[in-house]
Amino acid sequence: MSIIKFAVPCLLLAAMAGPASAAEVLPEAIAAPGESVVLSVHAEGAQVYECKAGTDGKLAWAFREPIATLLADGKTVGRHYAGPNWELADGSAVVGKAIGNAPGATGADIAWLKLEVASRRGNGVLTPVTTVQRINTHGGKLDGACDKAGEFRSAPYSAEYIFLKKG
Numbered sequence: 001m002s003i004i005k006f007a008v009p010c011l012l013l014a015a016m017a018g019p020a021s022a023a024e025v026l027p028e029a030i031a032a033p034g035e036s037v038v039l040s041v042h043a044e045g046a047q048v049y050e051c052k053a054g055t056d057g058k059l060a061w062a063f064r065e066p067i068a069t070l071l072a073d074g075k076t077v078g079r080h081y082a083g084p085n086w087e088l089a090d091g092s093a094v095v096g097k098a099i100g101n102a103p104g105a106t107g108a109d110i111a112w113l114k115l116e117v118a119s120r121r122g123n124g125v126l127t128p129v130t131t132v133q134r135i136n137t138h139g140g141k142l143d144g145a146c147d148k149a150g151e152f153r154s155a156p157y158s159a160e161y162i163f164l165k166k167g
Contacts, residue, residue: 027102030114032131035164039125043068043080043161046154047110051146059149061142067154070161084115086132086161092124094163096132110140110157126163133162 045068049061065082078088087093096115104110113134120127140157 026133026135027112029100029102030112030133030135032114032133032164035131035166037162038129038165039072039163041070041072041077041161041163043070043157043159045069045080045158046156047140047142048152048154049142051149051151051153053149059146061144061146061153064152066157068157068159080161086126086163087121088125090124091122092126093121094126094129094132095119104137104140108139108141109137110134110159112137128165129163130166131164133164134159135162136160 045066047066048064050064051059052062054060054062066080066084068080069076070078070080070086070088076089078086080086083095085093085095094117097118098113099116100114101111104112111134113132115132115134117130117132120129137157137159140155140159142153142155146153
């Protein structure tokens with residue numbers, strides 16, 4: 001009984017530490033030393049692919065865009081879409097440019113990313129953000145042949161997005 005009384009508070013404390021503690025063990029390619037967390041959200045959505053001819057002339061699935069809902073404490077707080085853009089309900093938004101990546105946990109998981117903010121809109125929570133990290137990805141990769149150019153398919157995914165600022 002006393003072990004349970006001790007374990008529950010420890011688990012709660014570990015859960016509250018969340019992404020900030022995960023930042024210490026991120027792969028070097030996506031780490032952001034010296035930056036602090038502004039916001040951490042969970043994303044649920046899809047990676048959209050288009051059937052296109054590759055450089056070899058053969059049809060293959062090519063990534064087109066993400067479509068995801070951003071969630072905090074189980075509530076929708078924004079959306080993620082092509083650009084890549086992240087837009088919050090408070091009107092603040094950032095557009096990122098990938099500058100680093102690391103493989104997902106399995107072959108079915110899209111890569112973890114580090115993106116620098118290339119532009120911003122509005123005023124709100126995302127205003128000071130300089131870096132976005134995509135971590136803890138699940139799914140999102142699309143395999144298999146495509147037979148018809150112009151056809152679209154989506155692969156469900158989830159991820160955590162960490163919004164950081166310098167200092």
